[in-house]
Amino acid sequence: MSDHIYKIIELTGSSPESTDQAIRSAVRKAGETVKHMDWFEVVETRGSIQGGEVEFWQVTIKVGFRIES
Amino acid sequence: MSDHIYKIIELTGSSPESTDQAIRSAVRKAGETVKHMDWFEVVETRGSIQGGEVEFWQVTIKVGFRIES
Amino acid sequence: MSDHIYKIIELTGSSPESTDQAIRSAVRKAGETVKHMDWFEVVETRGSIQGGEVEFWQVTIKVGFRIES
Amino acid sequence: MSDHIYKIIELTGSSPESTDQAIRSAVRKAGETVKHMDWFEVVETRGSIQGGEVEFWQVTIKVGFRIES
Amino acid sequence: MSDHIYKIIELTGSSPESTDQAIRSAVRKAGETVKHMDWFEVVETRGSIQGGEVEFWQVTIKVGFRIES
Amino acid sequence: MSDHIYKIIELTGSSPESTDQAIRSAVRKAGETVKHMDWFEVVETRGSIQGGEVEFWQVTIKVGFRIES
Amino acid sequence: MSDHIYKIIELTGSSPESTDQAIRSAVRKAGETVKHMDWFEVVETRGSIQGGEVEFWQVTIKVGFRIES
Amino acid sequence: MSDHIYKIIELTGSSPESTDQAIRSAVRKAGETVKHMDWFEVVETRGSIQGGEVEFWQVTIKVGFRIES
Amino acid sequence: MSDHIYKIIELTGSSPESTDQAIRSAVRKAGETVKHMDWFEVVETRGSIQGGEVEFWQVTIKVGFRIES
Amino acid sequence: MSDHIYKIIELTGSSPESTDQAIRSAVRKAGETVKHMDWFEVVETRGSIQGGEVEFWQVTIKVGFRIES
Amino acid sequence: MSDHIYKIIELTGSSPESTDQAIRSAVRKAGETVKHMDWFEVVETRGSIQGGEVEFWQVTIKVGFRIES
Amino acid sequence: MSDHIYKIIELTGSSPESTDQAIRSAVRKAGETVKHMDWFEVVETRGSIQGGEVEFWQVTIKVGFRIES
Numbered sequence: 080m081s082d083h084i085y086k087i088i089e090l091t092g093s094s095p096e097s098t099d100q101a102i103r104s105a106v107r108k109a110g111e112t113v114k115h116m117d118w119f120e121v122v123e124t125r126g127s128i129q130g131g132e133v134e135f136w137q138v139t140i141k142v143g144f145r146i147e148s
Numbered sequence: 149m150s151d152h153i154y155k156i157i158e159l160t161g162s163s164p165e166s167t168d169q170a171i172r173s174a175v176r177k178a179g180e181t182v183k184h185m186d187w188f189e190v191v192e193t194r195g196s197i198q199g200g201e202v203e204f205w206q207v208t209i210k211v212g213f214r215i216e217s
Numbered sequence: 218m219s220d221h222i223y224k225i226i227e228l229t230g231s232s233p234e235s236t237d238q239a240i241r242s243a244v245r246k247a248g249e250t251v252k253h254m255d256w257f258e259v260v261e262t263r264g265s266i267q268g269g270e271v272e273f274w275q276v277t278i279k280v281g282f283r284i285e286s
Numbered sequence: 287m288s289d290h291i292y293k294i295i296e297l298t299g300s301s302p303e304s305t306d307q308a309i310r311s312a313v314r315k316a317g318e319t320v321k322h323m324d325w326f327e328v329v330e331t332r333g334s335i336q337g338g339e340v341e342f343w344q345v346t347i348k349v350g351f352r353i354e355s
Numbered sequence: 356m357s358d359h360i361y362k363i364i365e366l367t368g369s370s371p372e373s374t375d376q377a378i379r380s381a382v383r384k385a386g387e388t389v390k391h392m393d394w395f396e397v398v399e400t401r402g403s404i405q406g407g408e409v410e411f412w413q414v415t416i417k418v419g420f421r422i423e424s
Numbered sequence: 425m426s427d428h429i430y431k432i433i434e435l436t437g438s439s440p441e442s443t444d445q446a447i448r449s450a451v452r453k454a455g456e457t458v459k460h461m462d463w464f465e466v467v468e469t470r471g472s473i474q475g476g477e478v479e480f481w482q483v484t485i486k487v488g489f490r491i492e493s
Numbered sequence: 494m495s496d497h498i499y500k501i502i503e504l505t506g507s508s509p510e511s512t513d514q515a516i517r518s519a520v521r522k523a524g525e526t527v528k529h530m531d532w533f534e535v536v537e538t539r540g541s542i543q544g545g546e547v548e549f550w551q552v553t554i555k556v557g558f559r560i561e562s
Numbered sequence: 563m564s565d566h567i568y569k570i571i572e573l574t575g576s577s578p579e580s581t582d583q584a585i586r587s588a589v590r591k592a593g594e595t596v597k598h599m600d601w602f603e604v605v606e607t608r609g610s611i612q613g614g615e616v617e618f619w620q621v622t623i624k625v626g627f628r629i630e631s
Numbered sequence: 632m633s634d635h636i637y638k639i640i641e642l643t644g645s646s647p648e649s650t651d652q653a654i655r656s657a658v659r660k661a662g663e664t665v666k667h668m669d670w671f672e673v674v675e676t677r678g679s680i681q682g683g684e685v686e687f688w689q690v691t692i693k694v695g696f697r698i699e700s
Numbered sequence: 701m702s703d704h705i706y707k708i709i710e711l712t713g714s715s716p717e718s719t720d721q722a723i724r725s726a727v728r729k730a731g732e733t734v735k736h737m738d739w740f741e742v743v744e745t746r747g748s749i750q751g752g753e754v755e756f757w758q759v760t761i762k763v764g765f766r767i768e769s
Numbered sequence: 770m771s772d773h774i775y776k777i778i779e780l781t782g783s784s785p786e787s788t789d790q791a792i793r794s795a796v797r798k799a800g801e802t803v804k805h806m807d808w809f810e811v812v813e814t815r816g817s818i819q820g821g822e823v824e825f826w827q828v829t830i831k832v833g834f835r836i837e838s
Numbered sequence: 839m840s841d842h843i844y845k846i847i848e849l850t851g852s853s854p855e856s857t858d859q860a861i862r863s864a865v866r867k868a869g870e871t872v873k874h875m876d877w878f879e880v881v882e883t884r885g886s887i888q889g890g891e892v893e894f895w896q897v898t899i900k901v902g903f904r905i906e907s
């Protein structure tokens with residue numbers, strides 16, 4: 080990391096498969112409008128339950144991306 | 149909640165009336181520029197004091213809204 | 218408080234009116250099955266948003282009640 | 287806020303009416319002995335339960351006041 | 356979420372396979388005695404180590420379920 | 425710990441003697457209705473004061489117990 | 494607890510004997526200048542080490558006392 | 563502070579000089595796209611190390627700015 | 632540290648120069664009314680922004696001082 | 701667990717595959733120099749992003765191991 | 770404390786007797802390999818339960834010791 | 839960051855000059871025995887007070903360094 084400034088946004092991704100997949104889906108969605116994404120960190124891991132089984136894994140992450148000069 | 153991605157923004161609403169009203173004012177303001185708001189959660193409750201009485205109730209909330217595909 | 222033992226349970230109450238009313242509804246519901254309730258403390262304050270307005274206030278509380286000897 | 291120094295004290299207010307009223311009562315009581323109160327922040331929201339109903343709302347706040355030079 | 360009351364219980368699930376599987380096993384076990392489970396959230400992720408390898412993944416979750424009126 | 429599921433309950437024990445004794449009293453009380461208790465962890469240590477001296481030590485603990493298959 | 498206001502102060506007690514004794518010494522010292530003390534809660538437990546042994550147990554507590562009307 | 567609504571954004575500033583300079587650089591960068599900035603608070607202080615010396619001070623801050631009516 | 636009792640007070644110092652200077656100003660102000668100050672710890676670092684630049688650095692600290700026997 | 705003493709070390713493992721694999725790699729690496737590892741707990745889950753996709757999963761864990769007498 | 774550098778290690782001590790004794794045992798064990806220990810602070814207090822009674826008190830502490838120049 | 843494993847150690851640096859200098863002194867000291875240091879993060883900022891003035895700035899940091907394969 081050099082002398083840059085980063086902005087951090089918060090997103091909740093969801094997936095019927097796994098916690099990791101919920102994170103990947105949030106990162107990809109963010110990438111549609113934001114460039115220069117550099118890192119993420121997990122803020123909270125939750126999920127919805129339907130019929131006694133995990134229905135959706137929901138992971139809230141912070142994503143840091145470099146602001147262009 | 150289905151297989152959607154949500155973005156979370158942080159706002160501080162204020163009101164001379166009550167904490168609940170401070171939250172409502174923040175949610176309404178956010179609704180002027182953001183669609184598909186789904187939930188909020190309280191981050192911090194503060195207030196300003198003037199002449200020995202509560203002047204403004206200030207509540208910081210996170211608001212989650214669905215990103216359109 | 219004397220030499221008693223207390224059990225603590227966690228509940229989420231909701232109300233279309235206010236945060237305080239959400240707490241009251243959770244306390245009343247708990248009182249249907251639990252006796253000797255002594256105190257509550259707020260764990261989290263959230264809410265659902267519908268049409269750009271707060272729909273339900275949702276407050277998660279811990280309720281402490283004395284276990285009978 | 288200018289170049290001042292502030293002292294912060296912690297108080298628990300209580301009210302049979304509401305959480306907001308418990309905060310107001312703590313702020314007013316503090317005002318009897320302290321001048322130049324500037325802000326408060328909520329530390330903890332609790333309450334006592336009597337006969338299955340909320341009896342007293344108890345809110346612990348920090349109050350910041352300017353120290354006179 | 357409508358005008359319901361939810362109870363929240365805390366469980367630790369374990370699995371020799373993965374963190375997600377530990378969560379699934381806790382949710383399924385809870386479903387044997389509790390109906391109307393609605394969501395979970397992860398409180399803590401731990402594990403036991405045997406012979407220098409992860410033996411059991413142990414995830415503590417909170418599970419919220421609707422109390423029937 | 426093997427492939428079991430554990431439930432976690434929260435209790436406040438009190439004792440006029442010591443913090444350790446408050447924990448022991450909570451564990452014993454829990455043992456009257458719960459089997460297979462495995463561990464506890466301290467959540468909060470408080471106490472009541474009467475006449476300028478500690479009257480009751482009050483320790484809130486979480487107790488984990490194995491759910492029988 | 495009735496409709497009173499409480500002030501909360503923070504103290505660190507120390508003792509060469511035990512953590513409980515460090516708390517007792519802080520409560521007694523507070524009682525020399527403050528009346529109507531009602532409860533304490535432990536904020537932090539530390540200690541100094543001398544010659545490889547615990548020298549002083551140092552416990553920081555908050556003490557709540559009722560403000561006279 | 564009057565009856566306004568504030569939005570809060572999160573930024574990481576970096577500087578080879580000092581923590582304070584990292585904060586100043588983040589505030590200035592935010593000011594290129596955001597008006598009416600009112601306050602900041604420090605969320606995290608980190609840094610990169612190169613050749614056994616601090617290379618960049620990296621401070622994550624939240625910045626609050628008033629939303630124009 | 633010997634067998635003494637310490638009281639802890641909370642202060643917010645501010646400075647147009649730096650975070651360290653905001654701490655020094657709070658410590659000096661406290662010293663005008665309190666003797667035997669022993670240590671401080673930083674609770675929160677904030678600041679006001681004016682015209683897109685940091686105006687005042689505001690650091691909240693706890694100060695511990697020995698109570699004379 | 702019997703009457704033993706445990707030391708706790710902190711490690712960050714990384715993996716291009718998954719969060720669980722990042723934990724496994726950290727545990728294995730620790731096992732090269734440390735014996736009698738008993739448990740781990742997750743402290744933080746982060747990751748690096750490259751080209752809009754998760755590049756490395758980075759999980760920081762604490763590992764507890766028994767000190768031989 | 771003068772111009773020294775301290776290293777901090779984390780240990781879990783256990784004792785069948787008391788929490789204080791668990792801390793003492795961890796400090797003594799650390800003293801077998803580390804010199805110039807200066808302070809400890811409690812991170813977590815847990816215990817194992819056997820036959821409905823506390824079996825071992827387990828206290829995790831951080832121990833700070835001066836690094837020799 | 840590639841597919842490496844990192845170890846994290848905790849240190850308290852002190853300086854009579856500034857918080858930043860306390861961090862630098864801790865990083866340099868760590869560099870005498872540890873190679874491949876990569877980052878630090880601030881855990882706690884404290885200080886000693888002597889004669890009503892800050893005597894030593896004491897900053898506790900975590901330092902991450904790559905473990906060689």
